[in-house]
Amino acid sequence: MNVIVVGAGIAGLSTAWSLVKAGHGVSIVEQGPIPNPLAASGDHHRIIRRAYRAGTGYGRLITEAYEAWDEMWTDLGESHLDARGFVCISREPGDEAEEYREGLEEGKFPFELFEPEAAAERWPFLEPRTFRYAYVSPEGGALHCRKIASGLAAWLRTNGANVYEHSKVTAIDPETGRIVLESGETMQADRLVVAAGAWVLKLFPELDGELKTYRTALAYVEPPADLKAAWEAAPVVLDVGGAVDGYVIPPSGGAGMKFGSGLHKVPTSDADWNRQPVPGEGEAIRNLFSPPIARIGEYRVTEVVTCAYTFTDDEKFFAYERGKCLVVSACSGHGYKFGAAVGRRVTKAVAYGDVAGLKKWLRAEVA
Numbered sequence: 314m315n316v317i318v319v320g321a322g323i324a325g326l327s328t329a330w331s332l333v334k335a336g337h338g339v340s341i342v343e344q345g346p347i348p349n350p351l352a353a354s355g356d357h358h359r360i361i362r363r364a365y366r367a368g369t370g371y372g373r374l375i376t377e378a379y380e381a382w383d384e385m386w387t388d389l390g391e392s393h394l395d396a397r398g399f400v401c402i403s404r405e406p407g408d409e410a411e412e413y414r415e416g417l418e419e420g421k422f423p424f425e426l427f428e429p430e431a432a433a434e435r436w437p438f439l440e441p442r443t444f445r446y447a448y449v450s451p452e453g454g455a456l457h458c459r460k461i462a463s464g465l466a467a468w469l470r471t472n473g474a475n476v477y478e479h480s481k482v483t484a485i486d487p488e489t490g491r492i493v494l495e496s497g498e499t500m501q502a503d504r505l506v507v508a509a510g511a512w513v514l515k516l517f518p519e520l521d522g523e524l525k526t527y528r529t530a531l532a533y534v535e536p537p538a539d540l541k542a543a544w545e546a547a548p549v550v551l552d553v554g555g556a557v558d559g560y561v562i563p564p565s566g567g568a569g570m571k572f573g574s575g576l577h578k579v580p581t582s583d584a585d586w587n588r589q590p591v592p593g594e595g596e597a598i599r600n601l602f603s604p605p606i607a608r609i610g611e612y613r614v615t616e617v618v619t620c621a622y623t624f625t626d627d628e629k630f631f632a633y634e635r636g637k638c639l640v641v642s643a644c645s646g647h648g649y650k651f652g653a654a655v656g657r658r659v660t661k662a663v664a665y666g667d668v669a670g671l672k673k674w675l676r677a678e679v680a
């Protein structure tokens with residue numbers, strides 16, 4: 314079967330990788346370079362972890378995600394996972410950090426609990442008077458997104474796939490399996506897989522009721538000199554507690570340290586809207602992290618990176634089939650860590666026609 318994959322973020326690249334391994338003819342088409350820094354999965358690093366709220370279903374699926382990454386590392390010849398573990402800090406009863414702990418308990422995944430003073434002694438960038446407890450798990454870390462994208466693009470070329478960069482798709486005919494490029498050229502295949510992230514609504518505006526686009530931003534920072542060593546050795550911070558929905562990735566894989574928060578997002582109808590940082594945006598993001606991070610004003614903002622995500626109302630993954638086209642959206646804020654597994658599952662759906670099964674898996678309704 315000949316398949317065109319539209320979009321070379323982690324879902325598209327992983328789907329192309331899995332399709333090639335299954336013996337299909339594959340072309341992958343990307344509007345920008347690979348990796349594309351504008352894509353949701355185009356930043357330097359993303360968190361992987363086993364912590365999910367109890368009962369969501371994704372806590373069960375994460376084991377499959379780890380297995381898929383291990384398969385990919387074997388094919389690429391090197392791992393792009395910095396398995397430094399993760400820490401969560403709970404500041405209020407029932408906050409997200411506490412819900413993640415309950416998910417770890419439900420899944421019987423390992424973690425170690427710390428009282429505030431003991432946590433601050435181990436991680437001196439924390440202010441102990443500002444939180445209830447912290448816990449650390451060894452099963453997590455940072456995936457190096459740009460290294461993964463570059464490695465997959467090279468692997469695809471080596472293994473016979475056609476990789477088209479700077480080839481923007483402007484129209485899709487799902488019934489015939491034909492795409493139109495900005496250049497006016499057309500391509501056709503037996504099956505189309507569209508993994509265009511936040512740009513999918515430009516190709517399928519009828520999905521506007523299912524998917525919503527948000528513009529967000531991340532702040533890269535330079536920590537105080539006396540805390541650099543502590544941060545370089547620290548686990549990723551999955552959640553800083555309270556209502557911040559904040560995470561921190563320490564320096565990893567040659568990239569700097571970054572702060573990100575779910576509070577810092579704005580709904581938009583256009584994935585290309587307002588992608589330039591605004592004055593003071595980085596400092597506003599940084600300041601959300603105090604408490605529990607001490608001396609926050611001493612963290613110097615070095616760069617602000619904007620990003621566009623698509624979300625479903627319930628923040629679960631999404632699939633839509635029309636004619637010869639299968640649209641997959643795995644960008645609901647936690648999609649990257651499942652990228653390799655999504656690619657394998659999409660390949661099975663394409664090969665065997667079980668799109669209903671794929672949808673259940675993407676929604677974590679089946680193990």
